[in-house]
Amino acid sequence: MSSPIPPRTGARALGLLLVLPALVGTLITLVLPTAQTIWLSFQSGGVLREISYAGTANYAKLFGDDASWRALGLTVSLIGFPLLVALVVGPLLALALDRAGTWVRRAGRVLLSLAVVTFSPVAVATSWLRGLLPESSGLVALAQELRDPATAPGALRLIVAAATFGLVCALAVIAFLPALRGGTPRAAAVVVGVLVALAVVAAGLQTFALGQVLTGAQRATQTLAGLQYDYAFREAQFGLGAAVATLTGAVLGVLGIAATVIAVASGLRITLTRKDAPAGSLGAKGTAVPMAVGAAAGYGHQPAAGHDGGAGAYGPPDGQPSPYLQGGGQPARAGREQAAWTGQGQAASPGEQVVEAGQKRTSPAPAGMAIGIAALAAAAVAAFLLTWPWMDGALASRAGEAGTLRTQINTWLPALVGALVSVGVAYLAALGIGGLRPLGRASEWLLLIFAPWLFVGSGPLSVANWHNARSLGLIDTFAALIPPLLVSVPALLVLTLLCKGLAERTDRDFFSGVFLPSLPMAGILTGAVTLVNAHDVLWPLLVVQKPELHTAPVAQMIEAGTHARVAVDIGGATPLLVVAVALAALVAAQLLYLDRLTVTTAGSRVRKAVP
Numbered sequence: 001m002s003s004p005i006p007p008r009t010g011a012r013a014l015g016l017l018l019v020l021p022a023l024v025g026t027l028i029t030l031v032l033p034t035a036q037t038i039w040l041s042f043q044s045g046g047v048l049r050e051i052s053y054a055g056t057a058n059y060a061k062l063f064g065d066d067a068s069w070r071a072l073g074l075t076v077s078l079i080g081f082p083l084l085v086a087l088v089v090g091p092l093l094a095l096a097l098d099r100a101g102t103w104v105r106r107a108g109r110v111l112l113s114l115a116v117v118t119f120s121p122v123a124v125a126t127s128w129l130r131g132l133l134p135e136s137s138g139l140v141a142l143a144q145e146l147r148d149p150a151t152a153p154g155a156l157r158l159i160v161a162a163a164t165f166g167l168v169c170a171l172a173v174i175a176f177l178p179a180l181r182g183g184t185p186r187a188a189a190v191v192v193g194v195l196v197a198l199a200v201v202a203a204g205l206q207t208f209a210l211g212q213v214l215t216g217a218q219r220a221t222q223t224l225a226g227l228q229y230d231y232a233f234r235e236a237q238f239g240l241g242a243a244v245a246t247l248t249g250a251v252l253g254v255l256g257i258a259a260t261v262i263a264v265a266s267g268l269r270i271t272l273t274r275k276d277a278p279a280g281s282l283g284a285k286g287t288a289v290p291m292a293v294g295a296a297a298g299y300g301h302q303p304a305a306g307h308d309g310g311a312g313a314y315g316p317p318d319g320q321p322s323p324y325l326q327g328g329g330q331p332a333r334a335g336r337e338q339a340a341w342t343g344q345g346q347a348a349s350p351g352e353q354v355v356e357a358g359q360k361r362t363s364p365a366p367a368g369m370a371i372g373i374a375a376l377a378a379a380a381v382a383a384f385l386l387t388w389p390w391m392d393g394a395l396a397s398r399a400g401e402a403g404t405l406r407t408q409i410n411t412w413l414p415a416l417v418g419a420l421v422s423v424g425v426a427y428l429a430a431l432g433i434g435g436l437r438p439l440g441r442a443s444e445w446l447l448l449i450f451a452p453w454l455f456v457g458s459g460p461l462s463v464a465n466w467h468n469a470r471s472l473g474l475i476d477t478f479a480a481l482i483p484p485l486l487v488s489v490p491a492l493l494v495l496t497l498l499c500k501g502l503a504e505r506t507d508r509d510f511f512s513g514v515f516l517p518s519l520p521m522a523g524i525l526t527g528a529v530t531l532v533n534a535h536d537v538l539w540p541l542l543v544v545q546k547p548e549l550h551t552a553p554v555a556q557m558i559e560a561g562t563h564a565r566v567a568v569d570i571g572g573a574t575p576l577l578v579v580a581v582a583l584a585a586l587v588a589a590q591l592l593y594l595d596r597l598t599v600t601t602a603g604s605r606v607r608k609a610v611p
Contacts, residue, residue, distance in 0.1 A: 038242075051238075071222045090168070090176055097376065099364060105372070125209060129214065149220035212537075228248070246460075253452035403571065411553070425486055476546050499514055534553075556573060
């Protein structure tokens with residue numbers, strides 16, 4: 001039998017204790033490498049020369065060098081099309097799927113999952129290199145423009161736009177669908193849109209693999225991440241490389257802090273609808289539809305509409321006493337007056353429309369279903385055409401080192417270990433901050449401690465982390481392949497918002513009311529981080545030189561540089577077994593868990609449920 005949620009003082013102490021591992025991990029693998037990077041940016045020298053203090057000379061060189069501004073301009077220009085897809089195509093497709101009903105929405109989730117599990121930046125880039133063959137034709141022939149420095153930047157922009165369309169569209173739909181299903185969707189969708197935009201910009205600023213594989217060290221197509229790599233690891237000018245990393249990290253830090261402040265200040269939270277009452281289309285003009293008192297399936301008290309979640313949300317709005325609970329979070333005694341809540345936090349009056357928990361759900365309109373099917377078909381066709389170079393290359397590629405068992409172990413085992421550690425530590429902190437609420441309503445502001453690294457990938461800290469790995473004697477060892485990160489800040493943010501939403505809607509004990517419902521999300525994020533780790537090429541490229549330690553992306557990158565840049569085992573990064581397992585897991589997660597998520601802000605109102 002699970003133990004009840006601890007008393008308030010005990011809950012606060014336990015909550016802070018659960019945050020402690022994340023604080024230690026952040027200090028060791030984020031704060032200290034950041035400080036080292038800043039310190040190195042004021043130094044000159046490196047492996048070939050003695051390190052000495054250089055003052056602001058590195059920054060003066062960067063700001064006075066045309067190559068730096070050209071790299072910045074190209075990097076920013078690469079963000080434009082993915083940002084358009086994320087903020088226009090993604091939400092429109094999500095809206096169409098949401099209005100089309102359950103089976104269309106779920107079919108869309110399954111179809112879009114393909115783009116998520118198969119995307120590998122290095123594999124995609126090497127597939128486009130087939131366009132350099134004299135007999136190439138069609139879309140892939142665009143790669144021939146990469147030969148000329150005058151046309152290479154434009155060609156790279158188009159290739160990045162085509163290669164990332166399916167992935168960006170899929171992730172945007174996954175983000176926007178819960179916001180559209182959580183009551184009054186406008187506020188939640190706006191907040192999610194801002195967060196998605198910030199994430200796309202942050203990811204674009206760290207573009208490395210696509211440009212590096214397609215054009216190498218060509219100055220005309222050099223991104224900021226490529227410039228940092230060239231300075232630090234090709235020219236051994238660690239000070240210059242660290243200066244680029246510091247400036248990039250500063251921008252990413254501002255974006256991360258902004259995203260966290262927006263999420264916390266808006267009262268953003270994530271929760272689950274009941275299994276038997278998935279949300280669907282809005283009532284007339286998005287008006288609130290209070291729920292009558294009824295049994296809350298899977299939870300220990302009656303559902304109240306309008307708290308700030310969708311159908312199946314439980315409890316009154318923030319700051320309102322629950323009519324269902326006595327002090328201490330226990331169910332109200334029989335006979336106590338119960339009420340439904342509107343989006344304004346008031347009990348429903350006798351004249352307001354009330355939807356019983358067991359009432360027949362409204363069917364989606366035929367027009368909405370038709371629009372949803374048409375939108376999904378259009379997006380699928382566009383994604384198919386734009387990713388054809390990768391599919392054709394994967395089918396036609398020869399077997400190589402990237403597909404060997406040894407390389408696959410090097411790729412996936414360290415990636416999984418890193419994900420288990422970083423997401424596991426983040427999950428503990430999320431349970432503490434979002435579930436046990438150690439600072440009460442101000443608990444989410446603890447996320448500001450971690451916010452500067454919300455969007456930071458392996459690139460901005462790579463110079464400092466490489467020095468640390470070298471000092472520890474880890475270079476060219478299997479252990480070095482494990483990503484040097486003890487806490488995943490994106491996972492921490494998502495899991496905290498989920499634990500917060502669950503904690504506000506249950507009177508059950510902490511184990512069954514918060515821990516168990518949030519555990520699947522921790523597993524989903526572990527899988528996502530594993531995919532990201534496995535497809536990262538920068539870190540393993542830096543720390544291993546022995547061929548027997550190469551990961552699949554590194555092997556593909558080396559093959560692309562030594563076999564006339566076209567004869568590459570393109571399918572090696574996404575072998576059929578891995579794709580099948582990842583796709584099956586993601587489809588199950590989409591249908592059984594992610595389709596029940598709702599994202600709401602403070603004061604959101606409930607909506608009717610449709611099949």
